[in-house]
Amino acid sequence: MTGTDGVPADAARGGPPPGGPGPEIVAADPGTGRAAQAAPPLLEVRAVGKTFGGVIALRDVSTRVCQGEVTCVLGDNGAGKSTLIKILSGMHAPDSGEYLLDGAPAAFTSPRDAMDQGIATVYQDLAMIPLMSVWRNFFLGSEPVLGRGPLRRFDVAGARRVVREELRSMGIDIRDVDQPMGTLSGGERQSVAIARAVHFGARVLILDEPTSALGVKQAGVVLRYIAQARDRGLGVVFITHNPHHAYPIGDRFLLLNRGTSLGEYGKAGITREELTSLMAGGTELERLAHELDRGEPPGPAYP
Ligand SMILES: Nc1ncnc2c1ncn2[C@@H]1O[C@H](COP(=O)(O)OP(=O)(O)O)[C@@H](O)[C@H]1O
Ligand SMILES: [Mg+2]
Numbered sequence: 001m002t003g004t005d006g007v008p009a010d011a012a013r014g015g016p017p018p019g020g021p022g023p024e025i026v027a028a029d030p031g032t033g034r035a036a037q038a039a040p041p042l043l044e045v046r047a048v049g050k051t052f053g054g055v056i057a058l059r060d061v062s063t064r065v066c067q068g069e070v071t072c073v074l075g076d077n078g079a080g081k082s083t084l085i086k087i088l089s090g091m092h093a094p095d096s097g098e099y100l101l102d103g104a105p106a107a108f109t110s111p112r113d114a115m116d117q118g119i120a121t122v123y124q125d126l127a128m129i130p131l132m133s134v135w136r137n138f139f140l141g142s143e144p145v146l147g148r149g150p151l152r153r154f155d156v157a158g159a160r161r162v163v164r165e166e167l168r169s170m171g172i173d174i175r176d177v178d179q180p181m182g183t184l185s186g187g188e189r190q191s192v193a194i195a196r197a198v199h200f201g202a203r204v205l206i207l208d209e210p211t212s213a214l215g216v217k218q219a220g221v222v223l224r225y226i227a228q229a230r231d232r233g234l235g236v237v238f239i240t241h242n243p244h245h246a247y248p249i250g251d252r253f254l255l256l257n258r259g260t261s262l263g264e265y266g267k268a269g270i271t272r273e274e275l276t277s278l279m280a281g282g283t284e285l286e287r288l289a290h291e292l293d294r295g296e297p298p299g300p301a302y303p
Contacts, residue, residue: 040103041066042204042235043088043119048097050083057083060097061261063254065204065235070226072246073239074279075256081239084256085206088237089121090114120202122193122210130182134174135163137181138196162199170195170228187218194225198232205229206237211245223249243279247272255279 041064050058058080065071065088075081086092087099090108099106101117108114111121128137139159163177172191174184181189190210197205207226211219219242226249230236240246246253253270255262255278262278270278 039067041100042102044098044100044103045084045087045094046098046100048084048087048094048099050087050092050095056259058087058094058256058259061254061256061259062097063252063261063264065237066251067203067235068230068233069251070230070236070238070249072250072253073237073256074241074243074246074253074275076241076279078258079241079256080259081241081256082208083259085121085208085237085239088204089119089206115200115202118201118203119206120197120200120204121206121208122190122197123208128181128189128193131180133178134181134184134192135160135177138163138166138177138192138199166195166199167192170198170225172225185218186214187221190214190222191225194222194229198229198234202234204235204237206239208239209241210238211240211242219245241279243272243276247275 044062044064046062047060048058048062049056049060061080061084063071063073063084073081073084083092087094090111090113093107106117108117114121129140132140136159160177167174167177170191172188172195174188174192181192184192190207194205194207194210210222210226214222223245226236226238230249238246238249250267252264252266253275254264255275265275
């Protein structure tokens with residue numbers, strides 16, 4: 001089954017809980033019968049800001065990423081989405097605001113430092129080498145080795161096996177892990193990057209516009225892998241300017257416009273239509289649609 005936009009509905013995990021919006025549900029501890037203490041978010045930013053020279057790229061933005069949830073960051077070009085994820089991924093230190101990891105204040109010295117703490121980022125350009133094989137790209141920078149000292153060598157057979165198993169366990173069907181990365185489709189490359197982050201122990205997976213360059217079908221494939229990563233318990237940050245990609249998979253939605261937050265909504269607190277019209281340009285697009293509609297003759301064009 002597909003939605004109106006062609007994105008497979010099964011990439012989503014159903015809608016809001018029956019009974020509509022309500023207080024956050026806290027599971028009861030079966031041992032004590034008491035409500036279990038809710039875990040802090042894996043990652044949280046409070047009122048972060050960032051300026052570049054005189055340009056305010058981000059001001060007063062707050063959001064959180066929880067285990068087994070997808071936080072969507074939406075906004076038009078220049079909204080500050082990439083700046084926010086660069087803060088989350090340890091590439092930029094925020095000029096103001098707080099960054100909390102597992103509920104405690106955190107500051108990273110580099111993206112590597114953030115990665116060591118389980119925060120993996122898949123950038124738009126993917127940082128992969130097209131002429132290198134899929135399995136070599138998978139282990140780029142983290143090659144498995146056999147032996148010690150002068151006998152140390154790259155465990156090629158082991159690497160191939162791990163990549164095959166990891167891709168299979170995520171349901172990614174790649175004919176041959178020896179083929180050059182560049183021969184994969186855009187959706188397959190994103191999927192390999194997601195499987196790689198999962199394999200290397202990411203707890204938070206940050207994806208910068210993984211579906212924006214893809215057609216409807218390929219975007220659906222990537223959304224499925226995002227759902228898989230979520231179902232394995234990762235917290236996912238999914239950046240997109242497409243509300244039709246975000247809505248089926250998102251648990252919370254942060255809307256950015258020119259560096260400021262238009263609000264953060266839980267799934268139960270917003271409809272797909274509201275999300276679409278809240279997006280920068282939403283009202284303009286509606287006006288444009290009406291304008292373009294005017295010339296249409298009444299009734300079906302092709303009876
Ligand atoms: N390194 C930088 N130096 C100067 N300005 C920047 C830099 N990075 C981003 N900006 C500015 O910050 C604003 C937000 O950019 P960005 O976060 O890339 O938005 P988005 O990813 O939503 O398109 C833009 O006006 C952009 O020009
Ligand atoms: Mg961007």
